Amino acid sequence: MTHPHDMFVDRMGQTAEADGLSPIAARLFALLLVSDEPRSLDDLALALGVSKASVCTEARRLFERHVVERVHRTGDRRDYYELAPDFFAQIVRARVAQWRRVQELATTLRTSTRASAVVRDRLAAIDEIQGLVVEKVDDALSAWETRARKRALEGAATAKSASARSHRRHTA
Numbered sequence: 706m707t708h709p710h711d712m713f714v715d716r717m718g719q720t721a722e723a724d725g726l727s728p729i730a731a732r733l734f735a736l737l738l739v740s741d742e743p744r745s746l747d748d749l750a751l752a753l754g755v756s757k758a759s760v761c762t763e764a765r766r767l768f769e770r771h772v773v774e775r776v777h778r779t780g781d782r783r784d785y786y787e788l789a790p791d792f793f794a795q796i797v798r799a800r801v802a803q804w805r806r807v808q809e810l811a812t813t814l815r816t817s818t819r820a821s822a823v824v825r826d827r828l829a830a831i832d833e834i835q836g837l838v839v840e841k842v843d844d845a846l847s848a849w850e851t852r853a854r855k856r857a858l859e860g861a862a863t864a865k866s867a868s869a870r871s872h873r874r875h876t877a
Contacts, residue, residue: 740787747783764786770795774787794850804839
């Protein structure tokens with residue numbers, strides 16, 4: 706990797722770490738973000754300067770979060786990893802799920818008879834703002850998914866059309 710890539714991986718890794726990823730998972734995420742091709746565990750471990758076992762563990766965690774995908778190559782038994790096409794949406798979905806859990810806890814405590822009026826008011830504010838934020842983020846994710854499906858359909862139609870033109874040229 707070039708120096709700017711190294712700096713990007715380190716800085717993006719720090720940012721992802723602040724969002725709750727382990728340091729290795731954060732750097733792994735950042736490295737895959739700047740990789741053009743799927744990468745093997747051996748390659749990832751070498752690039753990150755950590756053990757293959759550590760990369761394997763963190764790749765599995767990112768896989769379970771639907772942030773990365775395993776890719777297989779014909780004739781090669783190794784696993785390769787790349788970012789999922791909707792990796793960022795998956796990260797946002799995980800954050801929204803976390804916000805929903807916080808909102809549920811706040812609502813539960815707010816409705817308990819033991820919470821004082823001051824505490825209930827604080828929790829109501831959490832409940833209100835989280836409800837508004839989650840609703841907006843859900844709407845944005847839905848809009849993005851609609852656009853992504855449309856782009857995929859357009860891409861498939863373009864590929865089909867190009868294939869048909871090529872076939873006609875070769876059979877003419």
